[in-house]
Amino acid sequence: MKKLQILGTGCAKCAKLAQTTEEAAQSLGLAYEMEKVTDLRKIMAFGVIMTPALVVDGVVKASGRVPSSEEIKTLLQ
Amino acid sequence: MKSARSLKAAVWGILLLTAWFALYRNLAAASHWLTYRVLGMTPGQHLAAAVEFFVFEVPKVLLLLVLIVFAVGIVRSFFTPERTRRILSGRREFAGNILAALLGIVTPFCSCSAVPLFIGFVTTGVPLGVTFSFLISAPMVNEIALVLLLGLFGWKVAAIYLATGLLIALIAGWIIGRLRMERHVEEWVYAVQTGPAADDAPPSWPERFQYGRDAVRDIVGKVWLYVVLGIAVGAGIHGYVPEGLMVSVMGKGAWWSVPVAVVMGVPMYSNAAGIIPIVQALLGKGAALGTVLAFMMSVIGLSAPEAVILRKVLKWPLILTFFGVVAAGILLVGYLFNAIL
Numbered sequence: 001m002k003k004l005q006i007l008g009t010g011c012a013k014c015a016k017l018a019q020t021t022e023e024a025a026q027s028l029g030l031a032y033e034m035e036k037v038t039d040l041r042k043i044m045a046f047g048v049i050m051t052p053a054l055v056v057d058g059v060v061k062a063s064g065r066v067p068s069s070e071e072i073k074t075l076l077q
Numbered sequence: 078m079k080s081a082r083s084l085k086a087a088v089w090g091i092l093l094l095t096a097w098f099a100l101y102r103n104l105a106a107a108s109h110w111l112t113y114r115v116l117g118m119t120p121g122q123h124l125a126a127a128v129e130f131f132v133f134e135v136p137k138v139l140l141l142l143v144l145i146v147f148a149v150g151i152v153r154s155f156f157t158p159e160r161t162r163r164i165l166s167g168r169r170e171f172a173g174n175i176l177a178a179l180l181g182i183v184t185p186f187c188s189c190s191a192v193p194l195f196i197g198f199v200t201t202g203v204p205l206g207v208t209f210s211f212l213i214s215a216p217m218v219n220e221i222a223l224v225l226l227l228g229l230f231g232w233k234v235a236a237i238y239l240a241t242g243l244l245i246a247l248i249a250g251w252i253i254g255r256l257r258m259e260r261h262v263e264e265w266v267y268a269v270q271t272g273p274a275a276d277d278a279p280p281s282w283p284e285r286f287q288y289g290r291d292a293v294r295d296i297v298g299k300v301w302l303y304v305v306l307g308i309a310v311g312a313g314i315h316g317y318v319p320e321g322l323m324v325s326v327m328g329k330g331a332w333w334s335v336p337v338a339v340v341m342g343v344p345m346y347s348n349a350a351g352i353i354p355i356v357q358a359l360l361g362k363g364a365a366l367g368t369v370l371a372f373m374m375s376v377i378g379l380s381a382p383e384a385v386i387l388r389k390v391l392k393w394p395l396i397l398t399f400f401g402v403v404a405a406g407i408l409l410v411g412y413l414f415n416a417i418l
Contacts, residue, residue, distance in 0.1 A: 009189070009190075009192065009193070011187075011189035011190075012189075013187075013189070040192065040193060040196065040269070040389075041265075041269055041270075043193055044193060044196055044197065044200070044269045044270065044271045044272065045270055045271070045272045046272050047159070047197075047271060047272030047273050048193065048197075048272075049158050049159065049162060049190070049193045049194045049196070049197030049198070049271075050157070050158040050159075050185070050187075050190050050193065050194065051189070051190045051193055063157075063159075064157065064158060064185060064190070065185075065288075065291075068287075
C-alpha cells in the first residue's frame with residue numbers, strides 16, 4: 001500500500017496534481033491511499049515552500065509544479 | 078542513447094530558432110503587404126492604420142512571448158525556491174536585499190504559494206526585510222510584462238522597467254527591515270517547524286527543455302487571448318483617436334495622473350497582458366511614459382488578492398506598510414520619468 005499525499009492550500013494547480021496523480025496510480029494498478037494535506041503547518045513540516053507538492057510514502061517527490069502523468073508514473077514506482 | 082536524444086533536441090532547437098528569426102525579421106513587410114495588397118486598403122485611412130497595427134503587433138508580441146517565456150522557463154529550472162532560500166538564509170541586510178531582489182527575477186513564483194514561501198523563508202533565518210525584497214521583486218519583475226514592454230515600447234523602456242523594479246524591491250525591503258516589524262507577523266508563523274529543504278534531483282537538459290515547453294504552454298495559453306484583445310483595442314485607438322487627446326489626461330502636465338494610475342492598477346491583476354497594448358497606444362496619443370510605467374508596476378506589483386492571501390501570516394500594519402512603501406516607490410518612478418524624459 002503506497003501512501004500518497006498532495007500538499008497544497010487549495011489552488012488550481014493542487015487540484016490538477018491530485019487528479020493527475022490519481023489517474024496515474026489507477027493506470028498503474030497501484031494499491032494506494034491518497035490524502036490531501038491543506039494545513040500549512042503540516043505542509044511546512046515537509047520542508048516544502050512551493051505548492052503543490054507530491055509526497056510518496058513520506059518522501060517529497062516533486063514540489064512547485066505539476067509533473068506530466070508519465071513523470072508521475074515513474075515517481076510512483 | 079542519451080547523447081543521441083540531446084543531439085536531436087539541439088538540432089530541433091537550432092531549426093526552430095532560425096525559423097523564429099526569419100519570421101520575426103519579415104513581420105513588418107508581411108503586415109504591410111497583407112494590409113495594402115491582400116486586403117486592398119488605402120494608405121492613410123483610419124481603418125488601414127488600425128489593421129496594419131493589429132496584423133503587425135499580434136504575431137510580433139506572440140513570437141516574443143514564446144521565445145522569452147521558454148528561455149525564462151529554462152533559466153528557472155536552475156533556481157528552485159528551496160535553493161533560493163538556502164542562498165538567502167542568514168544573509169545580512171542590504172547585501173541580502175540586493176540578492177533577494179535579483180533572485181526574485183529568476184526563481185519560479187506564483188502568488189498562490191506566497192504564504193508557504195514566506196513562512197519557509199522567515200523560519201529558516203532569512204531576515205524579514207530580505208524576504209520582502211524577494212516578495213516584491215518576484216511578481217513585479219515579470220516576464221510577460223518584460224516581453225510586452227520590449228515588443229511594444231523597445232528595449233530601453235524594458236530595461237528601465239527592470240532596473241526600477243529591482244530598485245523598488247531592494248529599497249522597500251530594506252525599509253521594511255529597518256522598521257523592525259517582526260511583531261506584526263502572526264505569532265504562530267515563528268512557531269512553525271519547517272522541515273529540512275526537500276530538493277528534487279537537479280534536472281537533466283531534456284527535462285529543462287521540457288520545463289521551458291511547459292512554461293510556454295502554461296503562460297502563453299493563459300494570456301494570448303488578452304494580448305490579442307488588448308492589441309485590438311490598441312489598434313482602434315491607434316487608428317481612430319486623434320493625436321494629443323491624452324495629453325490633458327495622462328500627459329506630463331497632469332500631476333495627478335501618476336497617483337490615479339497607481340490606484341487604478343491595484344485591483345487589476347491578471348489582465349496586465351491586455352492592458353499594456355492599450356496603454357502603448359495611449360502613449361502614442363500623448364500619455365507620458367512615467368505615468369504608463371507607474372500604472373504597469375501597480376498592476377503587477379500591488380495586487381489586492383495577494384494582500385488577502387498574505388493576511389494569513391501578516392497583521393494589517395505590516396501589509397499596509399508593505400503596500401505603502403511599494404506604492405511610494407512606484408509614484409517616485411512615475412514622477413521621475415515624467416520629469417526626465
